[in-house]
Amino acid sequence: xxxxxxxxxxxxxxxxxxxxxxxxxxxxxxxxxxxxxxxxxxxxxxxxxxxxxxxxxxxxxxxxxxxxxxxxxxxxxxxxxxxxxxxxxxxxxxxxxxxxxxxxxxxxxxxxxxxxxxxxxxxxxxxxxxxxxxxxxxxxxxxxxxxxxxxxxxxxxxxxxxxxxxxxxxxxxxxxxxxxxxxxxxxxxxxxxxxxxxxxxxxxxxxxxxxxxxxxxxxxxxxxxxxxxxxxxxxxxxxxxxxxxxxxxxxxxxxxxxxxxxxxxxxxxxxxxxxxxxxxxxxxxxxxxxxxxxxxxxxxxxxxxxxxxxxxxxxxxxxxxxxxxxxxxxxxxxxxxxxxxxxxxxxxxxxxxxxxxxxxxxxxxxxxxxxxxxxxxxxxxxxxxxxxxxxxxxxxxxxxxxxxxxxxxxxxxxxxxxxxxxxxxxxxxxxxxxxxxxxxxxxxxxxxxxxxxxxxxxxxxxxxxxxxxxxxxxxxxxxxxxxxxxxxxxxxxxxxxxxxxxxxxxx
Ligand code: 4AD
Ligand code: MG
Numbered sequence: 243x244x245x246x247x248x249x250x251x252x253x254x255x256x257x258x259x260x261x262x263x264x265x266x267x268x269x270x271x272x273x274x275x276x277x278x279x280x281x282x283x284x285x286x287x288x289x290x291x292x293x294x295x296x297x298x299x300x301x302x303x304x305x306x307x308x309x310x311x312x313x314x315x316x317x318x319x320x321x322x323x324x325x326x327x328x329x330x331x332x333x334x335x336x337x338x339x340x341x342x343x344x345x346x347x348x349x350x351x352x353x354x355x356x357x358x359x360x361x362x363x364x365x366x367x368x369x370x371x372x373x374x375x376x377x378x379x380x381x382x383x384x385x386x387x388x389x390x391x392x393x394x395x396x397x398x399x400x401x402x403x404x405x406x407x408x409x410x411x412x413x414x415x416x417x418x419x420x421x422x423x424x425x426x427x428x429x430x431x432x433x434x435x436x437x438x439x440x441x442x443x444x445x446x447x448x449x450x451x452x453x454x455x456x457x458x459x460x461x462x463x464x465x466x467x468x469x470x471x472x473x474x475x476x477x478x479x480x481x482x483x484x485x486x487x488x489x490x491x492x493x494x495x496x497x498x499x500x501x502x503x504x505x506x507x508x509x510x511x512x513x514x515x516x517x518x519x520x521x522x523x524x525x526x527x528x529x530x531x532x533x534x535x536x537x538x539x540x541x542x543x544x545x546x547x548x549x550x551x552x553x554x555x556x557x558x559x560x561x562x563x564x565x566x567x568x569x570x571x572x573x574x575x576x577x578x579x580x581x582x583x584x585x586x587x588x589x590x591x592x593x594x595x596x597x598x599x600x601x602x603x604x605x606x607x608x609x610x611x612x613x614x615x616x617x618x619x620x621x622x623x624x625x626x627x628x629x630x631x632x633x634x635x636x637x638x639x640x641x642x643x644x645x646x647x648x649x650x651x652x653x654x655x656x657x658x659x660x661x662x663x664x665x666x667x668x669x670x671x672x673x674x675x676x677x678x679x680x681x682x683x684x685x686x687x688x689x690x691x692x693x694x695x696x697x698x699x700x701x702x703x704x705x706x707x708x709x710x711x712x713x714x715x716x717x718x719x720x721x722x723x724x725x726x727x728x729x730x731x732x733x734x735x736x737x738x739x740x741x742x743x744x745x746x747x748x749x
Contacts, residue, residue: 279312281356287348291358293317294341294366296395299378300334306360308340311394314401314552318351319344319358326360336378337369337395383736390740390749398556401549402729402737405542409724412541413494413515416534422490422517427477429496432469433700435479436648437693440501441472442510473498476718477516479650479703482679485518485714486706492517494721504744506733507622507671509722511742518716524652524661524678527715528588528638531665531674534719535636536582542728543578550575550728557730570669574730577668586636589628591659592616594639597632598624619646625664625671637666649693650703652678652715653685663717670727676717683707 275292276284295310306319319342321331334340342363349357375389376396386393393399417424430444446466447453453461462470477493484491493516501508517530542550554574561569572580589597598604598613598620611621620639629637641659644651651660665674680686686707690700697704725737735741740749 277312278308278310278315278317281317281346281358282313282315282354284346284356285348287346287356289346290343290361291346292341292343293319293358295339297334297336297338297340297369300336303328303331306334306340306342306363308342309395309400311400311404314397314404314548315354317356317358318349318354319360319363321360321363333365333368334363335369335371335374337371337374337376338365339367339369340365383733387735387741394739397552399736399739401552402725402731403739404549405546405729406721406725406737408542408546409538409721409728410494412538412545415541416537417490417492417517420490422492423484423488425477425481425484425488425491425493427474427480427484427493427495429474430467430471431474431480432467432471433479433703434472434695435474435476435650437695438475438499438501440499441475442498442500444471444473475499476514478518478716478718481516481518481716482650482703482714483706485520485716486710486712489520490517491519502744506735507723507726509734509738509741509743512734512738513721514718515721516716516718518714520712520714522678522715523713524640524663524715527676527678527717528586528640528663531638531663531676531717531719532586532636535665535667535673535724538724539578539582539728543575543582550578553729553731577730578728581636581667584635586638586665587633588638588640590641591639591643592641594620594624594628597628601627601632603627617643617645622671625666626668629666629668629671634668636668639664639666647677649689649695650677650679650686652680653689661715665717667723667727670723673723673727674717674719676715678713678715681707681711681713683711 275294278293278295281291281293293308293310295308297306298309298316299305299307301307304321304323306321307316308319309316340363342358342360344358344360347357347359349355351357376392381396386396386399394403414424434441447460447464453464455461462468465471475497477495477497481491481493493514495514496511497514498511500510519526519530522530557574570577595613595616595618603609604613609623611623613624629635640661640663641654642662643658644653644660647660647662651662653660661678663676664672667673680689683704687697687704690697690704722734722737726734729737731737735743735746
């Protein structure tokens with residue numbers, strides 16, 4: 243008994259001693275890494291700090307300008323030329339990864355408040371200056387798309403990635419604060435929610451030699467899921483099932499569209515946020531969409547001002563070379579603030595068509611696609627005219643003709659229109675699409691037939707209208723369209739880390 247007690251005491255002592263060493267180790271500056279973001283606002287001058295990051299500039303063989311991604315701002319580390327030889331510095335170059343230990347000091351240089359006086363450093367990964375493609379100069383966005391594996395190391399893309407993160411966080415916060423439940427909807431699906439037929443097939447069948455039916459068509463019964471499946475274009479239909487049990491839900495997932503549109507606003511893989519709310523009507527839906535957008539923009543203004551300031555300046559520099567009439571009237575921050583501060587305009591599709599038919603570009607034949615009769619599908623140039631020229635603010639268009647919208651939308655009493663809504667933003671056009679949903683079983687069944695959707699494929703969705711149906715509404719916000727708006731970037735391929743678009747899936 244005694245022996246055991248002594249033994250355990252000794253063991254305990256050894257354990258305490260070991261954990262002390264460990265604690266001292268983690269507390270000592272030698273192993274504790276600080277983020278550049280924290281150091282830039284620190285005034286703990288004289289303390290020893292460790293930073294790790296990538297060299298942005300190396301000036302006069304003495305000043306290492308380092309960035310670690312925590313902030314748009316860099317930190318300057320000053321080498322003591324009496325203590326380091328040229329040989330030791332030979333691997334310091336733009337793009338190299340370094341660990342630097344030194345004293346945090348108030349900076350005497352302009353443009354920075356602190357700097358590090360280097361005591362020791364290690365080049366963790368050299369970057370051959372002859373071969374490293376990212377030099378400290380302005381590269382075109384087109385070129386950066388070709389080196390998407392390295393572009394997160396630029397100011398523009400690191401700012402965008404930090405903003406994407408902030409927006410993701412704010413989206414969850416917005417819905418969580420309002421009692422919504424986040425639901426994960428499937429990525430592989432057997433249904434085409436939007437009915438546009440622009441889906442990517444998911445199959446494990448042998449592409450060269452698929453099993454065939456007697457009539458020569460592919461026998462998907464023998465495929466992995468025993469039926470034809472695709473990547474989802476929207477989580478909405480499954481989201482509705484959850485809303486009709488949980489009340490308020492939202493999804494936030496990747497969506498896929500095989501539309502062959504090589505535009506600056508379309509991706510083949512993009513992220514969508516889709517709230518769905520039981521007992522909401524189309525007006526509640528509009529209110530939620532407007533509050534949501536304003537919340538996200540305010541969040542960015544309140545939490546990511548450094549990155550937004552940088553992007554604002556980037557845009558101003560880019561616009562310098564443009565003729566005056568092509569420049570934006572407001573800078574990025576003014577534009578974002580104006581969206582937060584002003585009420586969105588709300589008009590019906592019928593009113594929108596009236597405005598367009600009376601517009602100058604229509605009368606002068608300046609629209610590429612002429613404005614047709616009632617029932618015609620507005621093109622992005624028409625949406626842009628409404629928000630940028632006519633109203634000069636965000637616009638929500640409602641009550642579209644049933645024939646140009648999806649099968650699930652609530653049919654209005656006029657027998658022609660549905661309770662749809664599109665939110666249009668300046669410079670972007672459509673950023674949100676949504677509607678109140680048809681909750682009447684017979685009407686919904688008739689709509690599926692009209693849109694040639696087989697009952698055997700959609701019976702589970704129809705079932706919710708047979709058992710405890712309820713009025714409900716929801717919408718989808720395209721995350722990258724939001725990022726375009728907030729960042730002021732012009733091409734959607736520049737607001738997602740690794741874009742997927744026709745003939746583009748390299749990284
Ligand atoms: O208007 P859409 O097609 O609506 C739906 O998918 C509905 N099921 C949403 C719902 O009611 N729950 O798409 C919604 C939004 C668009 O407004 C746009 O912002 C974005 O998704 N979007 C795209 N973004 C990037 N690339 C594409 N190819 C996009 N297609 C749509
Ligand atoms: Mg749409």
